[in-house]
Amino acid sequence: MKKVITYGTYDLLHQGHINILRRAKEQGDYLIVGVTSDAFDKERGKLNVRNNVLERIEAVKATGYADEVIIEDYVGQKIDDIQKYNIDVFAIGSDWEGKFDYLKEYCEVVYLPRTEGISSTQLRAASQAVVRVGIVGTGRIARRFVPEAEFVNGVDVVAAYNPQCAEAEAFAQKHGVQPFADRYEDFLDAVDAVYVASPHLTHYDYARRALQAGKHVLCEIPMLLSAEQTRELFALAKAKNVVLLEASKTAFCPAWSHLLVLVKSGVIGDVVDVKASLSKLMPETTIREFDAAAAGGSVTELAPLCLMAIVKLLGKDFTDVHFYSKLQDGVDIFTKGELVFRNAVASFTLGLGVKTEGNLVVSGTKGYILVPSPWWLTNFFEVCYEDQNKNKKYFYAYEGDGLRYEIQEFASMIVNHRAESFRLYRDESVVIAGVIEQYRAGVNTTCLQ
Numbered sequence: 227m228k229k230v231i232t233y234g235t236y237d238l239l240h241q242g243h244i245n246i247l248r249r250a251k252e253q254g255d256y257l258i259v260g261v262t263s264d265a266f267d268k269e270r271g272k273l274n275v276r277n278n279v280l281e282r283i284e285a286v287k288a289t290g291y292a293d294e295v296i297i298e299d300y301v302g303q304k305i306d307d308i309q310k311y312n313i314d315v316f317a318i319g320s321d322w323e324g325k326f327d328y329l330k331e332y333c334e335v336v337y338l339p340r341t342e343g344i345s346s347t348q349l350r351a352a353s354q355a356v357v358r359v360g361i362v363g364t365g366r367i368a369r370r371f372v373p374e375a376e377f378v379n380g381v382d383v384v385a386a387y388n389p390q391c392a393e394a395e396a397f398a399q400k401h402g403v404q405p406f407a408d409r410y411e412d413f414l415d416a417v418d419a420v421y422v423a424s425p426h427l428t429h430y431d432y433a434r435r436a437l438q439a440g441k442h443v444l445c446e447i448p449m450l451l452s453a454e455q456t457r458e459l460f461a462l463a464k465a466k467n468v469v470l471l472e473a474s475k476t477a478f479c480p481a482w483s484h485l486l487v488l489v490k491s492g493v494i495g496d497v498v499d500v501k502a503s504l505s506k507l508m509p510e511t512t513i514r515e516f517d518a519a520a521a522g523g524s525v526t527e528l529a530p531l532c533l534m535a536i537v538k539l540l541g542k543d544f545t546d547v548h549f550y551s552k553l554q555d556g557v558d559i560f561t562k563g564e565l566v567f568r569n570a571v572a573s574f575t576l577g578l579g580v581k582t583e584g585n586l587v588v589s590g591t592k593g594y595i596l597v598p599s600p601w602w603l604t605n606f607f608e609v610c611y612e613d614q615n616k617n618k619k620y621f622y623a624y625e626g627d628g629l630r631y632e633i634q635e636f637a638s639m640i641v642n643h644r645a646e647s648f649r650l651y652r653d654e655s656v657v658i659a660g661v662i663e664q665y666r667a668g669v670n671t672t673c674l675q
């Protein structure tokens with residue numbers, strides 16, 4: 227019996243897939259089809275797959291050509307499968323010509339004609355309404371947002387707003403979007419959704435007016451500096467039936483999501499301590515980060531990601547909070563914060579004028595998880611035990627600047643009419659803003675000389 231194997235995602239199964247499966251089957255007597263797992267697709271940067279793995283397997287089975295369906299879950303699995311299933315022929319579409327020649331060492335490799343004019347990518351694009359996004363603020367993070375958005379299907383960055391006309395024009399020219407500098411309302415008219423990337427103190431006003439106009443809002447961190455304002459804007463988003471999401475980028479990346487489910491499923495026992503550090507030494511002290519009037523300082527700049535980690539790992543019910551800060555010209559260049567929970571304690575160490583190791587350590591009753599610096603660009607972590615032989619390392623893709631993951635979640639919430647993201651609940655954003663607010667109000671703060 228001649229055994230053939232072929233692989234694919236088979237999202238939104240189309241005629242091209244049916245043709246290739248038929249052609250593959252014709253190469254032998256028995257056809258095995260490897261369908262990619264959801265996690266494997268994400269890891270390969272395929273973020274937009276519509277059907278989940280079970281739906282895709284069912285669709286492949288329904289073609290009637292597959293004698294057996296398996297799941298492809300890791301790089302290198304093809305070689306394992308060819309040996310395990312005693313495969314004679316590896317078949318794949320001609321779009322992969324040459325790419326799988328390395329398998330010739332193990333079996334015959336054939337590239338079969340691809341069906342022209344159709345692909346899952348095309349079908350996804352054709353069936354998805356495009357969300358027109360406008361960016362408010364044209365600074366550093368906005369410049370990184372535009373190329374990242376290109377990786378997300380159904381998102382089109384079309385406009386940029388900056389009250390400084392020259393800056394709006396320069397940004398617009400560089401990124402091929404429409405500039406707006408005068409009436410914010412005109413800018414809102416041109417978009418469906420807004421990414422607020424302006425200075426901290428302007429977030430509330432820009433976000434509120436966008437929500438009021440029925441536009442979805444993705445707001446940079448720190449989203450807002452007060453719990454009450456955060457609650458108010460979420461209530462407004464709810465009333466207007468639009469999405470409001472805090473752009474806490476780490477919360478949406480694949481490695482962080484996996485770390486969280488591992489902790490929640492008890493691999494390190496009960497969590498007793500969380501330590502998150504983030505420092506960014508900035509010699510240039512004339513920038514926004516060091517401007518007290520613009521709410522600069524290490525807490526407003528750096529605490530949101532650490533607080534996101536703490537809140538996701540330990541919850542919202544802390545009973546006590548303490549801060550220790552070193553100030554310079556009215557701005558904290560270093561702050562250590564401690565949050566006390568009933569069964570656990572958490573701390574964050576932040577520096578704009580002090581450097582520290584930027585890692586995250588989650589300690590539990592059975593073991594701990596270490597995410598090395600820079601933990602907030604999570605692509606690797608290790609679960610560690612007393613018996614080091616049981617330690618396990620986890621590696622993930624963290625593509626580009628990592629903003630594509632939050633943009634993807636934002637777009638998915640809009641398209642699927644999902645008001646809330648389990649990756650960062652509204653209540654969690656309220657708590658994060660509340661801690662920053664307490665710090666700014668001077669609650670339990672010791673100043674270091």
Ligand code: CTP
Pocket residue numbers: 233234235236237242243245246317318319320321322339340341342343344345346347348
């Ligand atoms: N295929 C084909 N003709 C097409 C599209 C895909 O022959 N028009 C083949 C591919 O060459 C591959 C298999 O179908 O052997 C599975 O490909 P997959 O990546 O799942 O399909 P695409 O439509 O190419 O998906 P995407 O657009 O997401 O890359």
